[in-house]
Amino acid sequence: MSSTEPLVRFSGVQKTYDGEQLVVRELNLDIQRGEFLSLLGPSGSGKTTTLMMLAGFESPTAGDILLDGKQITRTPPHKRNFGMVFQNYALFPHMTVAQNVAYPLTVRKVPKDEQEKRVQKALDMVRLTGMGERLPTRLSGGQQQRVALARALVFEPQLVLMDEPLGALDKQLREHMQLELKELHRQLGVTFVYVTHDQGEALTMSDRVAVFNEGVIQQLADAQSLYEAPSNRFVAGFVGDSTVLRGTLGGTADAPCIVLGQGQTLPGINVNNAVAGAMVEACVRPERIALHVQAPAALNTVAAQVAGIVYYGDHVRLLCSMGAGQAQATVKLPLTHACALTPPAMGSTVHLEFPTPFTRIYAL
Template sequence: MSSQELVKFAGVEKTYDGKTLVVRDLNLDIRAGEFLSLLGPSGSGKTTTLMMLAGFESPTAGEIFLNGKPITRTPPHKRNFGMVFQNYALFPHMTIADNVAYPLTVRNFSKAEREAKVLRALGMVQMDNLSARYPGQLSGGQQQRVALARALVFDPQLVLMDEPLGALDKQLREHMQLELKALHRQLGLTFVYVTHDQSEALTMSDRVAVFSDGIIQQIDIVTGLYETPANHFVAGFVGDNTVFDGTVAATRDGQCDLRLASGTVLSGLNVNAAATSSRVHACIRPERIEVHPAGASPGVNSLEAKVGDVIYFGDHLRLRCALPGQVDATVKIALSSPTVPQSGQTVWLRLPPEHLRVYL
């Protein structure tokens, strides 16, 4: 991945009714060769951002630059971007080869150039042996590959994808995620990918921009996004979390003490610099919680809990534990754990302070 800036959004805003901003003061740099995912719930502004980049929507304010030159008023067909939609948008009356050749036809490539480029693009997605078929004769996964080949065939400098795997079943979707990641690595193109699926974003991306209410809440590499969420929204939207509500009892050097309704005091990282007496949420990844038997001495930052359900997830066990005055805590433990609590047992949950993050 290059650090060179390819696309720049500068103060971009978008409103459809003149009142509500769907995208607010967007300042975003997209690096050449990176796989950037725009992640967020419905209505968060991620798809509108992609459509403005593609040229299908116009910003209400601000500018979009490509290689330092403004493209805000450049029509879509002159931006040289490949586009893949969720519904694939293939022409049903055209063969696979003709579907992939379509962008070359409208760009007036010669017949020989078209044939060579179509063969190469279909080869990239392992569909070259089905070029004579029609879209209706293909599975959903095969149609998705054809749509991707069509987006790549004219050698675009940027490939934009709007939830392209959303219509596939879980197993095929996960398989295609790995294939897309491998293809990105092989081609070295810049991919911008819209999704509401956080596991999809974490699997494929170099960086992820998390959207909410038209604003990027955090943009980071995937490990940074998962391990050090910038605020309560990101912590809750990306990955699983166990959450404790309480009040800040004391603050010191980037840390704070959190008093729960039960009176228990926990120490954690004071991410948003919450002041004493503030109502806050403390979040920790379920796999970071240590489980100790009732008779053991777990040390500081521990809570007594009662195990409700013990759920088998294939690669780990998930415990649901009841706590006084809190929602149930989720805990993940390895299948190889020497002691697996049973439903109904009392245990101690230790929350390492370096992994307990406190948010306003």
């Protein structure tokens, strides 16, 4: 098998539970060897169903799933040899940590002395050395999470599937575990497929992210492309924060712009080839908007009124009223910005500059 061949290929896969509504529709997806791929989307978008079909717990209604070029669509889960980590950990409470980790090896009839070596290695890998004799109930949530991970890795699977595995942890521990998982993936080189509805988690950890909505992958890209260049309005709204401007498309094919209600124009990028005069929305990341207290010479600026000031610790956000028909604009200011230290007064007029390369205009 050529190394350029994907490890997993979904080809024309569909899934329906009731024979009418497609939960996953016409899924074509290649998962590359050794990559960390996240399936990201809101509840009911099809991401977990996709993972369950890959695991073998659900069968596709149509289409094929290939592993190393071989059909596995009807292969039962235990014969796929994939590691699985769930949100609830699914540890056996009456068994010690070492026995829990050894379970997949016992099922595979691995000799006892070999089991001990592999369990020790797996526990070292997830930094639980010396905890093999404890019961899971004596461990913290983060430690139980690690036991579940060690159990998924102990039999050296070629693929590890994770379904919201950090969802039950508190924010600080979750962020710490994200970095640990990413580092573990880097060391092992195993293929990880990770389901989450947390956009920050997906951006932090993944080589690539598949954004699902209504059973369809809306965009499949690396984290930076997904954040900086969303391919449609759904992705722009779901991944990261955006200031959204409503208007109609003006300008020319070479120099498009959004025309706001007051007749003001802001040049931008016409992402979905909206036609002139069509209703459109422009999305701009809050940190890309430049704030000016005095009106600058730049053409792509709009006057706004300060409607709120929110202190976030590492930055300050200004909420600005843009006038009738427009949602509030959010401007993200680093603490090094003069206006973050002494923000403009509530109700005062400021001037917001929208840089053309980051003003992405979407057809509605």
